[in-house]
Amino acid sequence: MRRTMLTLSLVAAIGVQAQEMCQTIASRCEKYITSQYIPDGQFYRALLQGDEQAEFNLTLFGGTTYRVAACSGDTDGVLQFTVVDKDHNVLFTSKDQGNAPYWDLAVTNTIDVTIEAGLDPSKAGSGCAVMLIGFKK
Amino acid sequence: MSLSNTSKLSAYLGLGLILVACGGPGADHDQPAASDTLAVDTPPKETELISVGGSLFSIPSPVQAALAIRKAGLKYQKDMTAPLDKVDAVAGKVFQSSLLGMYGADMAYVTVHKDGQRAMATMQAIEKLGSKLELSNSFDRSLLDQFKSNLGSEDSLLQFSGKAFRAADQYLKNNQRDDVSALVLTGGWIESLYLTISDPAAAKDAGLMARVGDQKNSLSSLVDLLESSDKDRSATALVAGLKELQALFDKIDRSYTFQESVTDVAAKTTFINSKSTVDIPAEQLEAIKAKISTIRNSILA
Numbered sequence: 001m002r003r004t005m006l007t008l009s010l011v012a013a014i015g016v017q018a019q020e021m022c023q024t025i026a027s028r029c030e031k032y033i034t035s036q037y038i039p040d041g042q043f044y045r046a047l048l049q050g051d052e053q054a055e056f057n058l059t060l061f062g063g064t065t066y067r068v069a070a071c072s073g074d075t076d077g078v079l080q081f082t083v084v085d086k087d088h089n090v091l092f093t094s095k096d097q098g099n100a101p102y103w104d105l106a107v108t109n110t111i112d113v114t115i116e117a118g119l120d121p122s123k124a125g126s127g128c129a130v131m132l133i134g135f136k137k
Numbered sequence: 138m139s140l141s142n143t144s145k146l147s148a149y150l151g152l153g154l155i156l157v158a159c160g161g162p163g164a165d166h167d168q169p170a171a172s173d174t175l176a177v178d179t180p181p182k183e184t185e186l187i188s189v190g191g192s193l194f195s196i197p198s199p200v201q202a203a204l205a206i207r208k209a210g211l212k213y214q215k216d217m218t219a220p221l222d223k224v225d226a227v228a229g230k231v232f233q234s235s236l237l238g239m240y241g242a243d244m245a246y247v248t249v250h251k252d253g254q255r256a257m258a259t260m261q262a263i264e265k266l267g268s269k270l271e272l273s274n275s276f277d278r279s280l281l282d283q284f285k286s287n288l289g290s291e292d293s294l295l296q297f298s299g300k301a302f303r304a305a306d307q308y309l310k311n312n313q314r315d316d317v318s319a320l321v322l323t324g325g326w327i328e329s330l331y332l333t334i335s336d337p338a339a340a341k342d343a344g345l346m347a348r349v350g351d352q353k354n355s356l357s358s359l360v361d362l363l364e365s366s367d368k369d370r371s372a373t374a375l376v377a378g379l380k381e382l383q384a385l386f387d388k389i390d391r392s393y394t395f396q397e398s399v400t401d402v403a404a405k406t407t408f409i410n411s412k413s414t415v416d417i418p419a420e421q422l423e424a425i426k427a428k429i430s431t432i433r434n435s436i437l438a
Contacts, residue, residue: 026307040303059351089395104405106408111393
């Protein structure tokens with residue numbers, strides 16, 4: 001009984017701590033969705049460990065410029081993200097841009113894409129990944 | 138968002154222990170967090186942190202649909218929006234959550250058509266409904282005040298609205314209320330499609346029709362979201378209706394041709410140039426219009 005209570009308390013403490021960490025990362029990430037962009041009204045996050053990849057599916061509408069912000073850890077550049085189409089052709093990867101924490105995607109025609117996000121193994125072994133999206137009018 | 142590797146509880150307990158050991162958020166003092174006046178910071182009610190086994194997808198913002206309707210030059214029709222007195226009539230998690238999403242879409246619609254009075258009234262309804270759904274941290278008096286003092290600025294109103302719904306989504310996910318989050322998104326999506334498709338003039342606008350056809354994947358995502366989050370099976374009827382709609386969308390032809398993207402590093406912008414087309418037969422459009430109207434009415438009834 002005592003062991004069960006201890007385990008539950010530990011899990012509760014872990015939950016609160018990780019929740020707060022995600023919140024801090026989200027607050028840092030929000031600054032990249034500047035006033036030029038309208039937030040899409042959604043909040044995306046995942047806990048990542050090692051080489052795990054979070055896959056995030058979305059439709060990008062033609063004639064729109066989107067801003068994607070992807071954050072993890074204590075500083076910028078911990079989370080890498082790659083945008084691929086349905087045939088897995090790479091449309092953009094932040095790995096080629098010094099792990100930029102945000103990037104704009106100007107879309108000519110509507111396209112279904114997947115954003116694959118993972119931790120830079122040289123910078124973090126685990127963490128909370130937060131992704132935010134905004135778009136220009 | 139989904140994880141490609143199988144998640145194990147032990148792995149996340151280990152991760153959590155590492156986070157605790159590292160001191161978590163307190164370690165970040167170098168870069169002050171930007172403050173968001175609409176952000177919520179309420180302690181979680183339960184210990185389970187984040188569901189990582191399921192799939193989460195992005196649903197198009199209702200603001201984008203409203204802007205597309207305006208761009209197409211369709212006549213503004215306030216009567217097409219959901220009646221605001223439904224805020225007192227609708228009961229239960231499924232209908233209240235869906236109605237909240239519908240009002241969010243309506244607010245975008247009336248805002249881009251510069252109907253400040255209706256936008257304010259809609260925001261008041263959202264605040265009331267948000268309170269019923271225990272989302273007062275996201276839709277509160279200060280939001281209403283900000284809204285009121287910026288009624289003349291369309292951009293500000295859309296910003297406030299987007300931030301408020303994002304804060305609500307974050308709050309719901311933090312508190313393991315993914316079912317409500319999915320229902321709010323669903324309501325917004327249903328209303329956006331209804332507003333887009335209901336005016337007969339919409340069928341004459343190729344851009345708007347393409348946008349309707351392009352909702353195929355979003356609908357599929359919504360159904361997945363609802364099914365995975367509806368643990369108490371309270372949204373079964375809504376899911377069934379959306380699946381019937383999905384069957385109609387399945388008959389829409391879409392094509393896609395990859396083209397190399399071009400990146401402007403200085404502007405931190407990548408231009409995605411791939412081509413796509415969509416074709417919706419007239420009878421299919423009518424069937425979708427009828428079905429979305431039926432689903433919407435079932436929420437408002």
